[in-house]
Amino acid sequence: GILLNSDLSNKLSKQLSRGSNMNADSDADSHASRDSQETEEDVCFPMIPDHVRVKGIDFGEIEEFIQEQREENIVFKQREEYLKRNMVYDSGSSKSFSSTALKYTPKLKKPSIMSTTAADTGRKPGSEGVTFAGNENMSIPPDRFSFFHSESDETIHAPDFPSLVDPGQSVKDLFIKDEGTWWLDCVCPTDAEMKMLAKAFGIHPLTAEDIRMQETREKVELFKSYYFVCFHTFETDNESEDFLEPINVYIVVFRDGVLTFHFSPISHPANVRRRVRQLRDYVNVSSDWLCYALIDDITDGFAPVIQSLEYEADAIEDSVFVARELDFGAMLRRIGESRRKVMTLMRLLSGKADVIKMFAKRCQDEAAASTADIALYLGDIQDHVLTMFQNLLSYEKIFSRSHSNYLAQLQVESFNANNTVTEMLSKVTVLGTILVPLNLITGLFGMNVHVPGQDVGTYGWFFGIVGVLIIFILVSLFAANRYLSSQSKLSNDLDGVTEGRSIRSFGFRKKNNSGASDSRSRKGGRSILSFTSKVNNRYD
Structure with a gap:
Protein backbone atom coordinates (compact mmCIF):
# COMPACT_ATOMS: atom_id res chain seq x y z
CA GLY A 1 0.00 0.00 0.00
CA ILE A 2 2.83 2.31 0.80
CA LEU A 3 4.47 1.60 -2.55
CA LEU A 4 1.20 2.27 -4.38
CA ASN A 5 0.78 5.61 -2.67
CA SER A 6 4.33 6.61 -3.49
CA ASP A 7 3.79 5.75 -7.16
CA LEU A 8 0.62 7.85 -7.27
CA SER A 9 2.34 10.78 -5.64
CA ASN A 10 5.22 10.57 -8.12
CA LYS A 11 2.79 10.58 -11.05
CA LEU A 12 0.89 13.55 -9.65
CA SER A 13 4.09 15.49 -9.09
CA LYS A 14 5.22 14.79 -12.65
CA GLN A 15 1.86 15.93 -14.03
CA LEU A 16 1.95 19.11 -11.94
CA SER A 17 5.49 19.86 -13.02
CA ARG A 18 4.52 19.25 -16.65
CA GLY A 19 1.49 21.59 -16.28
CA SER A 20 3.64 24.28 -14.73
CA ASN A 21 6.12 23.94 -17.57
CA MET A 22 3.28 24.22 -20.07
CA ASN A 23 1.93 27.32 -18.31
CA ALA A 24 5.38 28.86 -18.33
CA ASP A 25 5.74 28.07 -22.01
CA SER A 26 2.32 29.59 -22.76
CA ASP A 27 3.19 32.75 -20.80
CA ALA A 28 6.44 33.02 -22.66
CA ASP A 29 4.64 32.53 -25.96
CA SER A 30 2.07 35.21 -25.07
CA HIS A 31 4.84 37.65 -24.11
CA ALA A 32 6.66 36.87 -27.33
CA SER A 33 3.51 37.32 -29.41
CA ARG A 34 2.78 40.62 -27.65
CA ASP A 35 6.29 41.85 -28.31
CA SER A 36 6.07 40.80 -31.93
CA GLN A 37 2.68 42.55 -32.25
CA GLU A 38 4.12 45.76 -30.85
CA THR A 39 7.04 45.40 -33.21
CA GLU A 40 4.65 44.94 -36.13
CA GLU A 41 2.66 47.96 -35.01
CA ASP A 42 5.85 50.00 -34.84
CA VAL A 43 6.80 48.82 -38.29
CA CYS A 44 3.37 49.16 -39.94
CA PHE A 45 2.10 52.24 -38.08
CA PRO A 46 5.05 54.39 -37.03
CA MET A 47 4.42 57.15 -34.52
CA ILE A 48 4.22 60.52 -36.29
CA PRO A 49 6.48 62.94 -34.47
CA ASP A 50 5.11 66.37 -33.66
CA HIS A 51 6.28 69.27 -35.81
CA VAL A 52 9.03 71.29 -34.24
CA ARG A 53 8.53 75.06 -34.25
CA VAL A 54 11.53 77.17 -35.11
CA LYS A 55 11.10 80.76 -33.90
CA GLY A 56 7.39 80.14 -33.56
CA ILE A 57 6.91 78.79 -37.12
CA ASP A 58 5.89 75.23 -37.97
CA PHE A 59 7.82 74.69 -41.20
CA GLY A 60 6.70 71.06 -41.40
CA GLU A 61 3.08 72.16 -41.80
CA ILE A 62 4.09 74.57 -44.56
CA GLU A 63 6.12 71.90 -46.38
CA GLU A 64 3.19 69.47 -46.27
CA PHE A 65 0.84 72.12 -47.65
CA ILE A 66 3.26 72.98 -50.45
CA GLN A 67 3.63 69.30 -51.36
CA GLU A 68 -0.15 68.81 -51.48
CA GLN A 69 -0.64 71.93 -53.56
CA ARG A 70 2.02 70.89 -56.05
CA GLU A 71 0.45 67.46 -56.45
CA GLU A 72 -2.94 69.08 -57.05
CA ASN A 73 -1.36 71.47 -59.56
CA ILE A 74 0.12 68.53 -61.46
CA VAL A 75 -3.31 66.90 -61.65
CA PHE A 76 -4.88 70.17 -62.79
CA LYS A 77 -2.25 70.67 -65.48
CA GLN A 78 -2.78 67.18 -66.82
CA ARG A 79 -6.52 67.76 -66.94
CA GLU A 80 -6.02 71.13 -68.65
CA GLU A 81 -3.77 69.57 -71.27
CA TYR A 82 -6.34 66.87 -71.88
CA LEU A 83 -9.08 69.46 -72.28
CA LYS A 84 -6.90 71.54 -74.60
CA ARG A 85 -6.26 68.56 -76.85
CA ASN A 86 -9.94 67.66 -77.01
CA MET A 87 -11.39 71.16 -77.04
CA VAL A 88 -13.23 72.12 -80.23
CA TYR A 89 -14.21 75.74 -80.76
CA ASP A 90 -16.85 74.89 -83.34
CA SER A 91 -20.27 75.65 -81.87
CA GLY A 92 -21.81 72.80 -83.85
CA SER A 93 -19.58 70.19 -82.25
CA SER A 94 -21.29 67.28 -80.56
CA LYS A 95 -18.69 67.06 -77.78
CA SER A 96 -19.82 68.15 -74.34
CA PHE A 97 -17.89 68.46 -71.09
CA SER A 98 -19.13 67.87 -67.61
CA SER A 99 -19.37 70.63 -65.03
CA THR A 100 -16.34 69.23 -63.26
CA ALA A 101 -14.28 69.44 -66.41
CA LEU A 102 -15.49 72.94 -67.15
CA LYS A 103 -14.56 73.97 -63.62
CA TYR A 104 -10.91 73.30 -64.32
CA THR A 105 -10.97 74.63 -67.87
CA PRO A 106 -8.45 77.47 -68.23
CA LYS A 107 -9.94 80.88 -68.84
CA LEU A 108 -9.17 81.77 -72.42
CA LYS A 109 -9.95 84.94 -74.24
CA LYS A 110 -12.23 84.72 -77.23
CA PRO A 111 -10.23 82.92 -79.93
CA SER A 112 -9.50 84.96 -82.98
CA ILE A 113 -10.41 83.01 -86.10
CA MET A 114 -8.12 83.93 -88.97
CA SER A 115 -8.81 82.72 -92.47
CA THR A 116 -5.66 81.73 -94.33
CA THR A 117 -4.86 81.23 -97.97
CA ALA A 118 -3.64 78.04 -99.59
CA ALA A 119 -0.11 79.40 -99.92
CA ASP A 120 0.09 80.14 -96.18
CA THR A 121 -1.18 76.75 -95.06
CA GLY A 122 0.42 74.61 -97.71
CA ARG A 123 -2.92 73.02 -98.51
CA LYS A 124 -4.58 72.59 -101.82
CA PRO A 125 -6.65 75.48 -103.13
CA GLY A 126 -9.84 73.54 -102.63
CA SER A 127 -9.29 72.91 -98.92
CA GLU A 128 -10.65 75.44 -96.45
CA GLY A 129 -9.30 75.72 -92.94
CA VAL A 130 -9.02 78.05 -89.96
CA THR A 131 -6.40 78.50 -87.27
CA PHE A 132 -6.98 79.43 -83.65
CA ALA A 133 -4.84 81.77 -81.59
CA GLY A 134 -6.31 81.05 -78.18
CA ASN A 135 -3.26 79.58 -76.50
CA GLU A 136 -1.29 82.81 -76.76
CA ASN A 137 -4.03 84.82 -75.03
CA MET A 138 -4.29 82.69 -71.93
CA SER A 139 -4.90 84.87 -68.88
CA ILE A 140 -2.06 85.02 -66.37
CA PRO A 141 -3.10 84.75 -62.70
CA PRO A 142 -2.21 87.78 -60.58
CA ASP A 143 0.41 87.74 -57.85
CA ARG A 144 -1.32 87.14 -54.53
CA GLU A 413 -33.75 134.33 -57.67
CA SER A 414 -37.12 132.62 -57.52
CA PHE A 415 -38.59 135.57 -55.61
CA ASN A 416 -37.21 138.03 -58.17
CA ALA A 417 -38.58 135.94 -61.00
CA ASN A 418 -42.00 135.90 -59.33
CA ASN A 419 -41.87 139.67 -58.90
CA THR A 420 -40.97 140.11 -62.55
CA VAL A 421 -43.86 137.91 -63.62
CA THR A 422 -46.21 139.78 -61.29
CA GLU A 423 -45.09 143.12 -62.71
CA MET A 424 -45.60 141.91 -66.25
CA LEU A 425 -49.05 140.60 -65.38
CA SER A 426 -49.96 143.91 -63.76
CA LYS A 427 -48.97 145.76 -66.94
CA VAL A 428 -50.98 143.35 -69.03
CA THR A 429 -53.91 143.88 -66.68
CA VAL A 430 -53.66 147.67 -67.06
CA LEU A 431 -53.49 147.31 -70.83
CA GLY A 432 -56.51 145.04 -70.82
CA THR A 433 -58.40 147.46 -68.61
CA ILE A 434 -57.71 150.23 -71.12
CA LEU A 435 -58.67 148.20 -74.17
CA VAL A 436 -61.94 146.76 -72.86
CA PRO A 437 -63.89 150.09 -73.08
CA LEU A 438 -62.47 150.67 -76.54
CA ASN A 439 -63.76 147.31 -77.66
CA LEU A 440 -67.15 148.32 -76.30
CA ILE A 441 -67.19 151.53 -78.35
CA THR A 442 -66.06 149.85 -81.55
CA GLY A 443 -68.55 147.09 -80.92
CA LEU A 444 -71.39 149.57 -80.67
CA PHE A 445 -70.50 151.13 -84.01
CA GLY A 446 -70.21 147.71 -85.57
CA MET A 447 -73.80 146.76 -84.78
CA ASN A 448 -76.42 146.53 -87.54
CA VAL A 449 -78.32 149.64 -86.38
CA HIS A 450 -78.43 153.26 -87.35
CA VAL A 451 -75.49 155.15 -85.80
CA PRO A 452 -74.48 158.84 -85.92
CA GLY A 453 -72.47 159.81 -88.98
CA GLN A 454 -73.60 156.84 -90.97
CA ASP A 455 -75.04 158.88 -93.83
CA VAL A 456 -72.20 161.42 -93.97
CA GLY A 457 -69.89 161.06 -96.95
CA THR A 458 -66.76 162.43 -95.22
CA TYR A 459 -64.39 160.80 -92.72
CA GLY A 460 -64.96 163.35 -89.97
CA TRP A 461 -66.89 161.01 -87.72
CA PHE A 462 -64.34 158.24 -88.21
CA PHE A 463 -61.33 160.37 -87.28
CA GLY A 464 -63.29 161.92 -84.45
CA ILE A 465 -64.04 158.51 -82.96
CA VAL A 466 -60.41 157.43 -83.41
CA GLY A 467 -59.20 160.64 -81.78
CA VAL A 468 -61.47 160.10 -78.79
CA LEU A 469 -60.12 156.58 -78.42
CA ILE A 470 -56.51 157.81 -78.57
CA ILE A 471 -57.19 160.51 -75.99
CA PHE A 472 -58.82 157.94 -73.72
CA ILE A 473 -55.80 155.66 -74.06
CA LEU A 474 -53.34 158.45 -73.24
CA VAL A 475 -55.31 159.61 -70.23
CA SER A 476 -55.61 156.05 -68.94
CA LEU A 477 -51.88 155.40 -69.39
CA PHE A 478 -51.01 158.62 -67.59
CA ALA A 479 -53.30 157.74 -64.70
CA ALA A 480 -51.93 154.19 -64.47
CA ASN A 481 -48.34 155.41 -64.56
CA ARG A 482 -49.07 157.99 -61.87
CA TYR A 483 -50.68 155.35 -59.69
CA LEU A 484 -47.82 152.85 -60.10
CA SER A 485 -45.23 155.55 -59.38
CA SER A 486 -46.99 156.56 -56.19
CA GLN A 487 -47.15 152.94 -55.05
CA SER A 488 -43.44 152.36 -55.70
CA LYS A 489 -42.54 155.60 -53.91
CA LEU A 490 -44.64 154.60 -50.92
CA SER A 491 -42.92 151.20 -50.72
CA ASN A 492 -39.49 152.87 -50.92
CA ASP A 493 -40.43 155.28 -48.13
CA LEU A 494 -41.55 152.40 -45.93
CA ASP A 495 -38.29 150.57 -46.58
CA GLY A 496 -36.29 153.67 -45.67
CA VAL A 497 -38.27 154.16 -42.48
CA THR A 498 -37.78 150.60 -41.30
CA GLU A 499 -34.09 150.61 -42.16
CA GLY A 500 -32.87 154.12 -41.25
CA ARG A 501 -35.19 155.49 -38.58
CA SER A 502 -34.84 154.71 -34.92
CA ILE A 503 -37.68 154.16 -32.53
CA ARG A 504 -36.82 157.49 -30.90
CA SER A 505 -37.66 159.29 -34.15
CA PHE A 506 -41.33 158.45 -33.74
CA GLY A 507 -43.11 161.18 -31.73
CA PHE A 508 -45.54 160.07 -29.09
CA ARG A 509 -46.06 163.40 -27.23
CA LYS A 510 -48.62 165.96 -28.31
CA LYS A 511 -47.34 169.47 -28.89
CA ASN A 512 -49.24 172.77 -28.95
CA ASN A 513 -49.11 175.32 -31.73
CA SER A 514 -46.09 177.15 -30.34
CA GLY A 515 -44.11 173.95 -30.20
CA ALA A 516 -43.85 173.93 -26.41
CA SER A 517 -45.07 170.99 -24.47
CA ASP A 518 -48.03 171.27 -22.20
CA SER A 519 -47.36 171.53 -18.49
CA ARG A 520 -49.33 168.40 -17.89
CA SER A 521 -47.37 166.56 -20.49
CA ARG A 522 -44.13 167.89 -19.00
CA LYS A 523 -45.22 166.73 -15.61
CA GLY A 524 -46.13 163.37 -17.02
CA GLY A 525 -42.77 163.16 -18.73
CA ARG A 526 -40.65 163.88 -15.70
CA SER A 527 -38.17 161.28 -14.61
CA ILE A 528 -38.06 159.72 -11.20
CA LEU A 529 -34.76 161.49 -10.63
CA SER A 530 -36.53 164.86 -10.72
CA PHE A 531 -38.44 164.10 -7.53
CA THR A 532 -36.93 165.24 -4.26
CA SER A 533 -34.88 162.68 -2.53
CA LYS A 534 -35.49 164.16 0.91
CA VAL A 535 -37.90 162.17 3.00
CA ASN A 536 -39.79 163.87 5.83
CA ASN A 537 -38.84 162.34 9.14
CA ARG A 538 -41.39 162.16 11.89
CA TYR A 539 -38.70 162.88 14.45
CA ASP A 540 -37.53 166.19 12.85
Missing part, protein backbone atom coordinates in the same frame (compact mmCIF):
# COMPACT_ATOMS: atom_id res chain seq x y z
CA PHE A 145 1.70 86.52 -52.28
CA SER A 146 4.71 88.77 -51.74
CA PHE A 147 7.64 87.85 -49.50
CA PHE A 148 10.12 90.47 -48.38
CA HIS A 149 13.14 90.32 -46.08
CA SER A 150 14.64 93.44 -44.59
CA GLU A 151 18.17 92.32 -45.53
CA SER A 152 17.28 91.52 -49.13
CA ASP A 153 17.02 93.88 -52.08
CA GLU A 154 14.44 91.77 -53.89
CA THR A 155 10.80 90.94 -53.28
CA ILE A 156 9.43 87.54 -54.25
CA HIS A 157 6.00 87.71 -55.91
CA ALA A 158 3.96 84.59 -56.63
CA PRO A 159 0.38 83.76 -57.67
CA ASP A 160 0.14 81.04 -54.98
CA PHE A 161 2.02 80.03 -51.87
CA PRO A 162 3.99 77.05 -53.31
CA SER A 163 5.45 79.33 -55.99
CA LEU A 164 7.29 81.35 -53.34
CA VAL A 165 9.95 78.63 -53.10
CA ASP A 166 11.67 76.82 -55.91
CA PRO A 167 11.48 73.01 -56.10
CA GLY A 168 14.10 71.62 -53.77
CA GLN A 169 14.36 74.81 -51.73
CA SER A 170 13.38 74.76 -48.07
CA VAL A 171 10.84 77.16 -46.64
CA LYS A 172 13.02 77.51 -43.56
CA ASP A 173 15.80 79.02 -45.67
CA LEU A 174 13.30 81.55 -47.01
CA PHE A 175 12.08 82.80 -43.63
CA ILE A 176 15.12 82.38 -41.39
CA LYS A 177 18.29 84.14 -42.43
CA ASP A 178 21.17 85.62 -40.51
CA GLU A 179 19.38 88.70 -39.23
CA GLY A 180 16.50 90.91 -40.21
CA THR A 181 12.73 90.75 -40.31
CA TRP A 182 10.54 88.86 -42.77
CA TRP A 183 7.24 90.09 -44.18
CA LEU A 184 4.63 87.97 -45.98
CA ASP A 185 1.83 89.88 -47.71
CA CYS A 186 -1.27 87.88 -48.72
CA VAL A 187 -4.00 89.10 -51.07
CA CYS A 188 -7.35 87.28 -50.99
CA PRO A 189 -6.18 84.13 -49.17
CA THR A 190 -8.31 81.01 -49.63
CA ASP A 191 -9.71 79.00 -46.74
CA ALA A 192 -7.08 76.29 -47.18
CA GLU A 193 -4.26 78.84 -47.21
CA MET A 194 -5.71 80.59 -44.18
CA LYS A 195 -5.93 77.33 -42.23
CA MET A 196 -2.34 76.45 -43.11
CA LEU A 197 -1.03 79.88 -42.08
CA ALA A 198 -3.01 79.76 -38.83
CA LYS A 199 -1.52 76.36 -37.94
CA ALA A 200 2.00 77.17 -39.07
CA PHE A 201 2.29 80.55 -37.33
CA GLY A 202 0.13 79.77 -34.29
CA ILE A 203 -2.60 82.32 -35.08
CA HIS A 204 -5.52 82.29 -32.67
CA PRO A 205 -8.89 81.11 -34.09
CA LEU A 206 -10.45 84.49 -33.24
CA THR A 207 -7.85 86.27 -35.36
CA ALA A 208 -8.28 83.81 -38.23
CA GLU A 209 -12.05 84.25 -38.06
CA ASP A 210 -11.75 88.05 -38.15
CA ILE A 211 -9.57 87.82 -41.25
CA ARG A 212 -11.78 85.31 -43.06
CA MET A 213 -14.98 87.19 -42.19
CA GLN A 214 -13.31 90.54 -43.06
CA GLU A 215 -13.96 92.27 -39.76
CA THR A 216 -14.65 95.97 -40.35
CA ARG A 217 -13.98 97.31 -36.85
CA GLU A 218 -10.57 98.91 -36.37
CA LYS A 219 -8.82 97.53 -33.30
CA VAL A 220 -5.62 96.24 -31.68
CA GLU A 221 -5.68 92.87 -29.89
CA LEU A 222 -2.81 91.40 -27.86
CA PHE A 223 -2.13 87.66 -27.86
CA LYS A 224 0.55 85.43 -26.40
CA SER A 225 3.00 85.42 -29.31
CA TYR A 226 1.75 88.31 -31.44
CA TYR A 227 -0.60 91.26 -31.60
CA PHE A 228 -3.29 91.82 -34.20
CA VAL A 229 -4.05 95.18 -35.85
CA CYS A 230 -7.07 95.90 -38.04
CA PHE A 231 -6.73 99.15 -40.00
CA HIS A 232 -8.74 100.76 -42.80
CA THR A 233 -7.53 102.25 -46.04
CA PHE A 234 -9.52 103.14 -49.16
CA GLU A 235 -9.49 102.90 -52.94
CA THR A 236 -7.32 105.79 -54.16
CA ASP A 237 -8.12 105.59 -57.88
CA ASN A 238 -10.49 108.51 -58.51
CA GLU A 239 -11.52 107.03 -61.86
CA SER A 240 -12.68 103.77 -60.31
CA GLU A 241 -16.27 103.02 -59.38
CA ASP A 242 -15.08 102.01 -55.89
CA PHE A 243 -13.32 105.32 -55.19
CA LEU A 244 -13.12 105.99 -51.42
CA GLU A 245 -14.57 102.55 -50.66
CA PRO A 246 -12.97 101.17 -47.44
CA ILE A 247 -10.42 98.35 -47.69
CA ASN A 248 -9.61 96.33 -44.58
CA VAL A 249 -5.92 95.68 -43.85
CA TYR A 250 -5.09 93.05 -41.22
CA ILE A 251 -1.60 93.04 -39.66
CA VAL A 252 -0.33 90.15 -37.52
CA VAL A 253 2.93 91.25 -35.86
CA PHE A 254 5.28 88.58 -34.47
CA ARG A 255 8.64 89.09 -32.84
CA ASP A 256 10.60 88.24 -35.99
CA GLY A 257 8.16 89.04 -38.79
CA VAL A 258 4.86 90.38 -40.01
CA LEU A 259 1.87 88.83 -41.79
CA THR A 260 -0.50 91.16 -43.66
CA PHE A 261 -3.83 90.28 -45.27
CA HIS A 262 -6.12 92.32 -47.50
CA PHE A 263 -8.78 91.49 -50.06
CA SER A 264 -8.15 94.24 -52.62
CA PRO A 265 -4.95 95.35 -54.33
CA ILE A 266 -3.31 98.28 -52.53
CA SER A 267 -0.06 100.18 -53.06
CA HIS A 268 0.94 100.58 -49.40
CA PRO A 269 3.11 97.41 -49.12
CA ALA A 270 5.20 98.46 -52.12
CA ASN A 271 5.66 101.94 -50.64
CA VAL A 272 6.78 100.50 -47.30
CA ARG A 273 9.25 98.11 -48.98
CA ARG A 274 10.71 101.04 -50.92
CA ARG A 275 11.03 102.99 -47.68
CA VAL A 276 12.77 100.07 -45.95
CA ARG A 277 15.38 99.86 -48.70
CA GLN A 278 16.10 103.56 -48.30
CA LEU A 279 16.28 103.66 -44.48
CA ARG A 280 17.53 100.26 -43.37
CA ASP A 281 21.08 101.62 -42.92
CA TYR A 282 19.78 104.20 -40.45
CA VAL A 283 16.80 102.49 -38.81
CA ASN A 284 16.43 99.19 -37.00
CA VAL A 285 13.83 97.50 -39.21
CA SER A 286 11.91 95.40 -36.69
CA SER A 287 8.44 93.94 -36.96
CA ASP A 288 7.03 96.81 -34.88
CA TRP A 289 8.70 99.30 -37.21
CA LEU A 290 7.16 97.59 -40.25
CA CYS A 291 3.72 97.83 -38.62
CA TYR A 292 4.33 101.51 -37.87
CA ALA A 293 5.51 102.18 -41.44
CA LEU A 294 2.43 100.52 -42.91
CA ILE A 295 0.08 102.51 -40.64
CA ASP A 296 1.99 105.69 -41.48
CA ASP A 297 1.70 105.09 -45.23
CA ILE A 298 -2.02 104.36 -44.94
CA THR A 299 -2.49 107.59 -42.96
CA ASP A 300 -0.47 109.61 -45.48
CA GLY A 301 -2.75 108.28 -48.23
CA PHE A 302 -5.54 110.51 -46.90
CA ALA A 303 -3.55 113.73 -47.40
CA PRO A 304 -3.93 114.12 -51.22
CA VAL A 305 -7.69 113.59 -51.09
CA ILE A 306 -8.09 116.04 -48.20
CA GLN A 307 -5.98 118.62 -50.03
CA SER A 308 -8.15 118.26 -53.14
CA LEU A 309 -11.20 118.79 -50.92
CA GLU A 310 -9.60 121.98 -49.60
CA TYR A 311 -9.22 123.32 -53.14
CA GLU A 312 -12.78 122.25 -53.92
CA ALA A 313 -14.11 124.04 -50.82
CA ASP A 314 -12.37 127.29 -51.79
CA ALA A 315 -13.63 127.05 -55.38
CA ILE A 316 -17.22 126.35 -54.34
CA GLU A 317 -17.21 129.13 -51.75
CA ASP A 318 -16.00 131.62 -54.37
CA SER A 319 -18.43 130.53 -57.08
CA VAL A 320 -21.61 130.26 -55.00
CA PHE A 321 -22.70 133.89 -55.55
CA VAL A 322 -21.56 134.13 -59.17
CA ALA A 323 -23.25 131.01 -60.50
CA ARG A 324 -25.48 131.49 -63.50
CA GLU A 325 -29.00 130.21 -63.83
CA LEU A 326 -27.87 127.35 -66.05
CA ASP A 327 -25.39 126.12 -63.41
CA PHE A 328 -27.90 125.54 -60.62
CA GLY A 329 -28.17 121.76 -61.02
CA ALA A 330 -24.44 121.27 -61.60
CA MET A 331 -23.52 123.35 -58.55
CA LEU A 332 -25.87 121.42 -56.28
CA ARG A 333 -24.44 118.11 -57.50
CA ARG A 334 -20.92 119.44 -56.97
CA ILE A 335 -21.64 120.49 -53.39
CA GLY A 336 -23.41 117.20 -52.63
CA GLU A 337 -20.54 115.12 -54.02
CA SER A 338 -17.98 117.07 -51.99
CA ARG A 339 -19.98 116.65 -48.79
CA ARG A 340 -20.25 112.91 -49.45
CA LYS A 341 -16.46 112.66 -49.80
CA VAL A 342 -15.95 114.58 -46.57
CA MET A 343 -18.32 112.35 -44.62
CA THR A 344 -16.70 109.19 -46.04
CA LEU A 345 -13.22 110.33 -45.03
CA MET A 346 -14.44 111.34 -41.58
CA ARG A 347 -15.94 107.88 -41.11
CA LEU A 348 -12.64 106.28 -42.16
CA LEU A 349 -10.57 108.48 -39.82
CA SER A 350 -12.88 108.27 -36.81
CA GLY A 351 -11.40 105.10 -35.24
CA LYS A 352 -7.76 105.47 -36.21
CA ALA A 353 -6.74 107.68 -33.30
CA ASP A 354 -7.80 105.03 -30.75
CA VAL A 355 -5.97 102.27 -32.63
CA ILE A 356 -2.77 104.30 -32.82
CA LYS A 357 -3.08 105.20 -29.15
CA MET A 358 -3.33 101.53 -28.15
CA PHE A 359 -0.41 100.63 -30.42
CA ALA A 360 1.72 103.39 -28.86
CA LYS A 361 0.81 102.20 -25.37
CA ARG A 362 1.89 98.68 -26.29
CA CYS A 363 5.23 99.99 -27.58
CA GLN A 364 5.77 102.07 -24.44
CA ASP A 365 5.17 99.06 -22.19
CA GLU A 366 8.13 97.25 -23.73
CA ALA A 367 11.61 98.05 -22.48
CA ALA A 368 13.37 98.06 -25.84
CA ALA A 369 14.67 101.41 -27.06
CA SER A 370 13.51 100.81 -30.64
CA THR A 371 9.89 100.37 -29.58
CA ALA A 372 10.12 103.54 -27.49
CA ASP A 373 11.20 105.45 -30.60
CA ILE A 374 8.28 103.90 -32.50
CA ALA A 375 5.94 105.20 -29.78
CA LEU A 376 7.20 108.71 -30.55
CA TYR A 377 6.55 108.17 -34.25
CA LEU A 378 3.05 106.91 -33.47
CA GLY A 379 2.37 110.08 -31.48
CA ASP A 380 3.20 112.07 -34.60
CA ILE A 381 0.79 109.92 -36.64
CA GLN A 382 -1.93 110.45 -34.05
CA ASP A 383 -1.46 114.22 -34.25
CA HIS A 384 -1.62 113.96 -38.03
CA VAL A 385 -4.89 112.00 -37.85
CA LEU A 386 -6.45 114.52 -35.46
CA THR A 387 -5.34 117.43 -37.66
CA MET A 388 -6.86 115.85 -40.77
CA PHE A 389 -10.08 115.14 -38.89
CA GLN A 390 -10.30 118.77 -37.73
CA ASN A 391 -9.67 119.95 -41.30
CA LEU A 392 -12.48 117.74 -42.53
CA LEU A 393 -14.79 119.23 -39.90
CA SER A 394 -13.95 122.75 -41.10
CA TYR A 395 -14.49 121.72 -44.75
CA GLU A 396 -17.85 120.25 -43.81
CA LYS A 397 -18.83 123.58 -42.25
CA ILE A 398 -17.71 125.43 -45.39
CA PHE A 399 -19.71 123.11 -47.63
CA SER A 400 -22.73 123.35 -45.34
CA ARG A 401 -22.58 127.16 -45.35
CA SER A 402 -22.09 127.23 -49.12
CA HIS A 403 -25.03 124.89 -49.53
CA SER A 404 -27.25 127.12 -47.39
CA ASN A 405 -26.09 130.27 -49.18
CA TYR A 406 -26.70 128.68 -52.55
CA LEU A 407 -30.20 127.58 -51.59
CA ALA A 408 -30.88 131.09 -50.26
CA GLN A 409 -29.66 132.51 -53.55
CA LEU A 410 -32.02 130.19 -55.38
CA GLN A 411 -34.88 131.44 -53.22
CA VAL A 412 -33.93 135.05 -53.96
